[in-house]
Amino acid sequence: MKFSDLIITANHNLFRNKTRTFLTILAIFIGSFTIILSNAINTGVNDFIDKQVEGIGGDGYIEVMPKNVSDQLESIMSGDSSVREYDPNKGSLETSYITAQDLETIRAVDGVEKMNAYHMASTEYITSSKTSKNYNITVSLSPDNSLNVDMSAGRKVDADSSKKEIMLTEDYVKALGYESNEAILGQTVTLAVKQNAKCLMVANPTDCLATVDATVTGIQAPGVLSFGGGARVNLALNNALYDLAMEGMPKSTADRTYFAIGRVDPEKVEQIRTELDKLGYTITTVDDTAGMIRTFFDVILVVFNIFGGIALLAAAIGIINTLFMSVAERTREIGLMKAMGMSDRKIFTAFSLEAILLGFWGSVIGILISMLIGYGVNSLAHETFLTEFPTFQLVIFNPINMLIITGVIMLIAFIAGTAPAYRASKQNPIDSLRYE
Amino acid sequence: MEKIIEVKNLTKVYGKRSAAFTALKNINLSIEKGESVAIVGKSGSGKSTLMHLLALLDKPTKGQVEINGINSTKLRGKSLNKLRNQEFGFVFQQFFMNSNDSVLENVLLPLKIAKISRFKRKKMAMEALKTVDLEDKARNKASDLSGGQKQRVCIARAIVNNPDIIFADEPTGNLDSATGDKITDLLFKLNKEKGVTLIIVTHDEDLAKLCSRIVRISDGNIISDQTVRKDLQKKSSDRREKEAARVKKANERKGN
Numbered sequence: 001m002k003f004s005d006l007i008i009t010a011n012h013n014l015f016r017n018k019t020r021t022f023l024t025i026l027a028i029f030i031g032s033f034t035i036i037l038s039n040a041i042n043t044g045v046n047d048f049i050d051k052q053v054e055g056i057g058g059d060g061y062i063e064v065m066p067k068n069v070s071d072q073l074e075s076i077m078s079g080d081s082s083v084r085e086y087d088p089n090k091g092s093l094e095t096s097y098i099t100a101q102d103l104e105t106i107r108a109v110d111g112v113e114k115m116n117a118y119h120m121a122s123t124e125y126i127t128s129s130k131t132s133k134n135y136n137i138t139v140s141l142s143p144d145n146s147l148n149v150d151m152s153a154g155r156k157v158d159a160d161s162s163k164k165e166i167m168l169t170e171d172y173v174k175a176l177g178y179e180s181n182e183a184i185l186g187q188t189v190t191l192a193v194k195q196n197a198k199c200l201m202v203a204n205p206t207d208c209l210a211t212v213d214a215t216v217t218g219i220q221a222p223g224v225l226s227f228g229g230g231a232r233v234n235l236a237l238n239n240a241l242y243d244l245a246m247e248g249m250p251k252s253t254a255d256r257t258y259f260a261i262g263r264v265d266p267e268k269v270e271q272i273r274t275e276l277d278k279l280g281y282t283i284t285t286v287d288d289t290a291g292m293i294r295t296f297f298d299v300i301l302v303v304f305n306i307f308g309g310i311a312l313l314a315a316a317i318g319i320i321n322t323l324f325m326s327v328a329e330r331t332r333e334i335g336l337m338k339a340m341g342m343s344d345r346k347i348f349t350a351f352s353l354e355a356i357l358l359g360f361w362g363s364v365i366g367i368l369i370s371m372l373i374g375y376g377v378n379s380l381a382h383e384t385f386l387t388e389f390p391t392f393q394l395v396i397f398n399p400i401n402m403l404i405i406t407g408v409i410m411l412i413a414f415i416a417g418t419a420p421a422y423r424a425s426k427q428n429p430i431d432s433l434r435y436e
Numbered sequence: 437m438e439k440i441i442e443v444k445n446l447t448k449v450y451g452k453r454s455a456a457f458t459a460l461k462n463i464n465l466s467i468e469k470g471e472s473v474a475i476v477g478k479s480g481s482g483k484s485t486l487m488h489l490l491a492l493l494d495k496p497t498k499g500q501v502e503i504n505g506i507n508s509t510k511l512r513g514k515s516l517n518k519l520r521n522q523e524f525g526f527v528f529q530q531f532f533m534n535s536n537d538s539v540l541e542n543v544l545l546p547l548k549i550a551k552i553s554r555f556k557r558k559k560m561a562m563e564a565l566k567t568v569d570l571e572d573k574a575r576n577k578a579s580d581l582s583g584g585q586k587q588r589v590c591i592a593r594a595i596v597n598n599p600d601i602i603f604a605d606e607p608t609g610n611l612d613s614a615t616g617d618k619i620t621d622l623l624f625k626l627n628k629e630k631g632v633t634l635i636i637v638t639h640d641e642d643l644a645k646l647c648s649r650i651v652r653i654s655d656g657n658i659i660s661d662q663t664v665r666k667d668l669q670k671k672s673s674d675r676r677e678k679e680a681a682r683v684k685k686a687n688e689r690k691g692n
Contacts, residue, residue: 002551009548016536336532339493340546341521343513429493433532 001346010353013326014361020322021358027318028362029369031311032409036363036402037370037395038304044396045297049290051392057148058286060266064106064115068096069258070282098260102281106260109275111268118143118259121241124192124209126231130177134192138230139166141238143261147286149232153181154218157234164237166191166214169230173219181219188213193241197248210244212237312409315362316416319355323420327351334424335432348425355417356410363406371397440600440633441467441490445499448485448656459485461656462499469600472627472634474644477653484605486653487637491524491603492516504600521550525594525632527623529606531586535579539570542578543592550597564592568622584615591622601633602626608643614683617676620646646676 001009014021075082098117106115118141125134142149142157149156149167157165166189170181178184192209199208214237233241246254264272273283327334334347374395381394446463449456459482467473477483488494489501492508500509503519511519525546533542540561547557565571568588573581578589587607594602604623608616620643627634636647644650645664652660 001549005548005551012537332530332532333534336526337545337549339491339520339526340549341517341519342549343517346549430488433493433528 001342001350006346006350006353007357010350011357013330013350014354014357017326017329020325024315024318024322024358025362025365027315028312028359028409028413029365031308031315032363032366032405033308033370034311035305035308035405036366036397037374038301038308039401039405040370040374040395040397042297042301043398043401044392044394046294047396048392048394049293049297053286053290056286056290057146058144059146060113060263060269061144061146061286062262062264062269062272063118063284064098064260064262064276064281065258065284066096066098066102067277067280067282096258097256098258100255103260105279106262106276106281109272109279111265111272113263113265115260115262116235117255117257118261119239119242119246119254119257120259121233121238121245122193123241124194126172126176126189126191128176128178128187128189131175133175135172135175137172137191139191139233139238139241140230141261142167142232142234144263146263149218150221152219152221154185154216156220157217157232157237159234161234162236163234164212164214164240165217165234166237167218167220167232168216169220169222172231184216185218187216189216190214191237191241193245195247196245210247212240212244312412316412319358319413319416320419322358323351323355323417324423326354327420327424330424331427331432334427335429338427338429339433344425347427348421351421351424352414352417355413355421358417359410359413360406362413363409367397367402367406438469439466439502440469440471440504441465442502442505443490443499444502446486446489446496446501447498448482448489448494449497459656460489460496463656463658465651465658465661467633467635469633470627470631471649472624472647473636474647474650475635475637475653476639476641476644476650478639481653482656483637483653487603487605487635490635491526492520521546522597523600525597525599525602527587527590527594527602527604527607529609531583531590531610533578533586533589535577537578538574539565539576539578539581539589540574542589543574543596546593546597561592561596564596565589567595567626568592582615583611584618587611587615587619588622591619591626595626595630595632598630599632601635604634604636606638606640607636608638608640614680616643617680620676621680642676 103115103117106112121139121141123137123139126137127134142159145156145159151167152170154167157167168176168184168189173181173184176184176189178187190211190213192211194205195208195210199205202208214233220232243254269283269285276283337347338344374397378393378395386392386394443463443465446460446465447458448460449458451457463486475483475486485494489496492501492503492511496509500507502508503523508516508519534545540558543564544557544561547560552560562571562574565574568591570585570588570592573585573589578586581589587610591607594604602623607623608619611619623634623636624646626632634647636643638644647664649661649663651658
């Protein structure tokens, strides 16, 4: 028999018993659908992260912390509760600060352009001259001018400026009493911080607040992965807020921090990473942060692929069963074909092809249904929670991925089909023809 | 005459040791091209076993089968399959058709196995169907046919590859006498007109008498091997023709 005839015959034979074939294909479909759709979502999310990372910019911007801190953070995050011996050189988390000496050491590394201690400022509220109300606000540092920020109006804060600058999100414009994004540009807002030392002395927490004035330079466009979040301030404003909060505290306490931030030569990031690693520091770049998010989604993908794999395993048993039934039903037909001179190998091929075709149809239906659902979800998402991101595709179908998945499923089906196909090929034509 | 099948010291034993059963004992037989041979015997006599060995569907325990002078017991794999595919045609009592396929698909199955092109095999299958007078049923589903029509389709399938030998295992066993006669006529017509060697396994004495030679088997031995006189053969077929005409008339009367 020619190969094309074998395929056509196999496909024809498959649909002789429609219900059984349909159920087997359905089982394969459940597995292929799970894997294809979760891969498509993963592709979509990764693509989105890539685009966002590109948008963030920040080539050459790094964050540094002592290795001791990063190790302990990691063990806390991974739930590691093992007891460790105290090492006076390492100390505990509490004693591993970035000191002035550390900064000198880091600055001395080749390729480091700028390095400063980073103190995290916290704020109580924001207000303006146009409103009598105070509003809660979180501020975060916009640490480097190379980091891109999507602006609705105005410009981003200048990290290197000595003027105290802030950029807000759109929600605060109306609250602070301004008509439009443009109206608030260049205006002064007031931020309040808690003065820690003073607060120890007073009964009422509101009695220990102090305020700082800042200039609004721009309004940020909404984003998912904007670096930080909330209102963003430049270093000058950040430090002013921090200094005010720490007023009256011992200098040694005020200077304590676990983090340093700075700029390095983008070409030398990896080299600096190794160098600082030797010196006992861990660095984090924007790409590293994106990588962590990506790892998170990859883990979810693996979980879904395992589910899909289990479904496929069950489906493989279904294939074996279907083919054994088919072989038993067609015993006489097999005997006849052998009597007519069909070789054992061709009989084996014919039944293997049936198995492979089961896998093929299961995958194709899986692809079609997941595409249908995927594109449905995409357009639904754009009408609801993704209206802000017209270019973001939640589900992306990568043709190469789908080919690989189809290939793997067909391979699994082939392997499942070998036992029944072998039995068919080894049948004695006489016994087969006598079989009633 | 040219010998088409030559059987030497053929023995077939089923099972092993204490369970061993000798189905054929040291059979010698030679069949010439164009003969029509009936292998007659009771069930269990070994007649089916002999046919299976002649048709190379089974391996003998001892002895050999020569087809066209070639020792076929030594053939393996491809050459064996090719021989079966091109030299033999099979007609079985139980038809063995793929009932869900069309008549045409059933007939061209041997050609499909022989890797003959789509166009050519369809043409050959239609010709074979014409021979059995069923060309108008080519598109029908095989399961929709009557028993006689099914057996005619099987004959078409057996002759589609222009074989030298047709093996027929109780070809009329599942048919009433009138349709059975039609099938017999067809087989002998092929034997006479195309010179196809006919080997029929049967326990039907009437059918056996139509053949040019009757080989009787009992307990794995050939107990007689007689050539039927041509005049007797003629008489038998004349009687059958008369019977067929009578049935036809009766049917026509019923129709009126």
